[in-house]
Amino acid sequence: MGNTIGKMFSVTSFGSSHGKAVGAVIDGCPANLELSPEDIQKELDKRKPGTSGVTTPRKEEDKVQILSGIFEGKTDGTPITGIVYNNNQHSKDYSMFKNTPRPSHGDYGWMSKYGNYDYNGGGRGSGRITIGHVIAGAIAKKLLKTKNIEIVSQVVQIGDIMAHSNDFDTVKENVEKNSVRCGDLEAAKAMEELILAKKQEGDSIGGIVETVAVGVPAGLGEPVFERLDGDLARILMNINAVKGVEIGFGFDVATSSASEINDEYYIEDNEIYTSTNSSGGIIGGISNGMPIISRIAVKPTPSISKCQKTVNLEKMEAKEISIQGRHDPCICPRATIVAQSSVAIVLADHMIRSGYIHPSNLEI
Template sequence: MAGNSFGELFRITTWGESHGDAVGVVIDGVISGISLSDADIQKELDRRKPGQSTVSSPRKEPDTVVILSGVFEGKTTGAPISLMVKNSDAHSSAYESLQKTPRPGHADLAYFEKYGNYDYRGGGRSSGRETVGRVAAGAVAKKILAAAGIEVVCHVVQIGMVHADSCVLDKFSLPEIKERIQENPVRCADFAAASAMEKTVKAAQENKDSVGGIVEGRICGIPAGLGEPVFDKLDADLAKAIMSIGAVKGFEIGDGFLAGSAQGSQFNDEMEWTDDGTGRTISMKTNHSGGILGGISTGGEIRFRAAVKPTPSIARPQRTVNLDTKDNEIIEISGRHDPVIAPRIVPVCEAMAAIVILDHFMRRKALDHKTLR
């Protein structure tokens, strides 16, 4: 199976299956001498793990990280960093009846068509549990970025038909949003909307159904000049990173999808000189472009949004096929599943965005065009 690695200079390779012994990640490209401990990684894994609220899967995994290599006496050595998390609460028996009946909305059928088989025990590599390795690697990336003054924060702005109020969200700084989303299970900084979102999720649960949502990402402290045109544009790599998360079905930078109905006079970000106390700098009067133009960061805040599909595992009867008998069948999926994925995907989106930004940050350091002139 190809396609398990991501990144150029900061490169990750995730491994493991949902119901295997363990999941994890190997990280290449971390320089030596960086302080790194279990706690740095564990705090991010704790945000991702299941069983934290009534709107997440009841599967109980401690998700305790073990650093296998690349760190000695609390410092990175420059060698590949290998991180492992054991699976301790996998209940494979709930999937026995699905061995020959691919689940609607899952990757089962696609894996069968490509590989001739599929791991029916929770989806194997296509399971959301694969994101453990991403979040662990993202924790390393976020720590390095923080030292450079770069912060990545994601939060839920929509679940079902309930939208967070943009006027409310605009009142908060990024650190405030980061704090507020920890105060409710749907990870929305608009508390009034969060309450309505919880009701929407519970109503779907009671109806043996699930619900989708939208996650917004904001990245501040970004220097201008990140991104490598033509095919390694920063927004293109962010799109690939976020779209590589299993449940994500849509992506936009800035006011991306509104561009289709806007006019240039509305959508262009006009520029002006401003005095920041240390000298005159160029700033944008608006941010419809989401902080990226021509695939290169402008120095403004980067904003993106990801559309997250409803959890495909629902308790309602669904039509499918039997791969052995060639008959049509009706299945009902049991087991433990999230009624909404968007809140739990927040740390995963942060991790993938951080990995992209660090990778491009390292590329810029490796090849600074201005210093080579």
């Protein structure tokens, strides 16, 4: 239960960190979308571990195989299964978590609820399960591109260091040029230094990832319970380690007056526009044609080597742990592609639901 999202473009995630494989089954992608494993691989490469000092040293190739849903290089309207086999498991690093839950990781909750919990690598609570999001997101993004919708995500804050670049094309170019995946190259350097300093201390650090989607038509979203902002918040909040979601001005609305942030209308060439975008492209739960802007607050990686207090559940006694093994000193850089994929999944679903994309055949 709880592993499927989306109504017409639906994604079912499967697998665990140290099991055989992870991946996703994507149902509802219309036929005739050109799709190759390379389309998905280039997205997965942005998420894969071991690529720089700011990510976990776990070395995984994360090579995707497509098991179904493609015929002669195009989708055929049947479920698409993307799978990545796990190769670099170090299960010995995790045996102690069987009885000793890591502070602020999922171990204790999973153990208490299910009893039978694959604690190796955090099992299904591992960041590795977001490979399924990225596989589905790569397909969603290709589908959206046929309607000229593009999405970019960047790290906009690590600790108290903030990025100051929000031009879509600049951000798109710059995120590929630094390991933090920040659109502001100067801020990226300071962010990288801060992450490496935290890693050196045996600690980790949190941050904020922003996602902007451009070219989204007006009219996506179905109030009351399937508002576009509601669906975005749901998928983004379901990403591990996310503790907050904002759309547009987000929590800053609390300190604003309406006269400062209302998006005023104007007419140009007989079309209606707003002069600002405090609403992040969604008003009344429905897209208004402006860029869709969302942000997620990502907590510091819970597994750290600094000494922390926990308990031994078997002996029912206090214990101290220093977590070894391979962990991201900051989750944000790799979460950028997960956030982007999640936004793409919701937009693809709503584009089909609103009739902008034919549900069974892209050529109609």
